[in-house]
Amino acid sequence: DTGVSQNPRHKITKRGQNVTFRCDPISEHNRLYWYRQTLGQGPEFLTYFQNEAQLEKSRLLSDRFSAERPKGSFSTLEIQRTEQGDSAMYLCASSDGTGMNTEAFFGQGTRLTVV
Amino acid sequence: AQSVTQLDSHVSVSEGTPVLLRCNYSSSYSPSLFWYVQHPNKGLQLLLKYTSAATLVKGINGFEAEFKKSETSFHLTKPSAHMSDAAEYFCVVSPNDYKLSFGAGTTVTVRA
Numbered sequence: 042d043t044g045v046s047q048n049p050r051h052k053i054t055k056r057g058q059n060v061t062f063r064c065d066p067i068s069e070h071n072r073l074y075w076y077r078q079t080l081g082q083g084p085e086f087l088t089y090f091q092n093e094a095q096l097e098k099s100r101l102l103s104d105r106f107s108a109e110r111p112k113g114s115f116s117t118l119e120i121q122r123t124e125q126g127d128s129a130m131y132l133c134a135s136s137d138g139t140g141m142n143t144e145a146f147f148g149q150g151t152r153l154t155v156v
Numbered sequence: 157a158q159s160v161t162q163l164d165s166h167v168s169v170s171e172g173t174p175v176l177l178r179c180n181y182s183s184s185y186s187p188s189l190f191w192y193v194q195h196p197n198k199g200l201q202l203l204l205k206y207t208s209a210a211t212l213v214k215g216i217n218g219f220e221a222e223f224k225k226s227e228t229s230f231h232l233t234k235p236s237a238h239m240s241d242a243a244e245y246f247c248v249v250s251p252n253d254y255k256l257s258f259g260a261g262t263t264v265t266v267r268a
């Protein structure tokens with residue numbers, strides 16, 4: 042399977058713990074995006090990378106959230122001191138970024154439950 | 157700011173009948189618009205996109221959408237629903253070439 046891969050698929054954690062998610066984009070894609078989707082809502086943009094550079098972060102991304110993309114390949118999203126409000130599906134997407142509105146391919150997401 | 161409003165949170169149709177999912181957009185200039193589908197336990201998949209070429213856009217699986225600037229609408233249609241069309245559908249606007257702004261979604265159920 043050469044699509045976008047996210048791990049883990051599910052994560053249950055206690056409030057206050059740190060969690061880290063991983064995203065492996067389609068190999069030739071230089072753009073990588075993180076979105077968050079809560080129940081009954083559409084995904085909301087969190088941040089995006091062009092190669093290894095993080096070019097924009099949403100106001101939704103509080104200082105407890107950090108994302109990295111070392112060497113412009115896979116990306117990690119870390120949430121520190123998790124809160125119950127962080128419970129959501131975290132989606133990763135990638136695109137080749139060669140022109141306007143190129144298609145973004147989404148992974149299946151990581152579902153986070155904070156108890 | 158650009159945004160979309162999906163007018164129906166849930167649509168139920170009988171198999172073989174037409175499907176209509178309504179979407180209105182808000183934009184200060186000609187936007188790029190998309191429809192994505194999300195099946196349970198699967199990633200979001202692009203159905204079709206409008207990028208200021210033809211106003212009638214054909215997508216995968218028999219879906220199409222028409223961009224109507226005068227009505228600020230981008231409704232999604234399919235002439236004949238199939239059981240496999242049961243899913244969540246999102247209307248999406250892109251304010252630039254990297255960020256997608258999703259609507260709240262429309263859940264489609266198909267009755268046998």
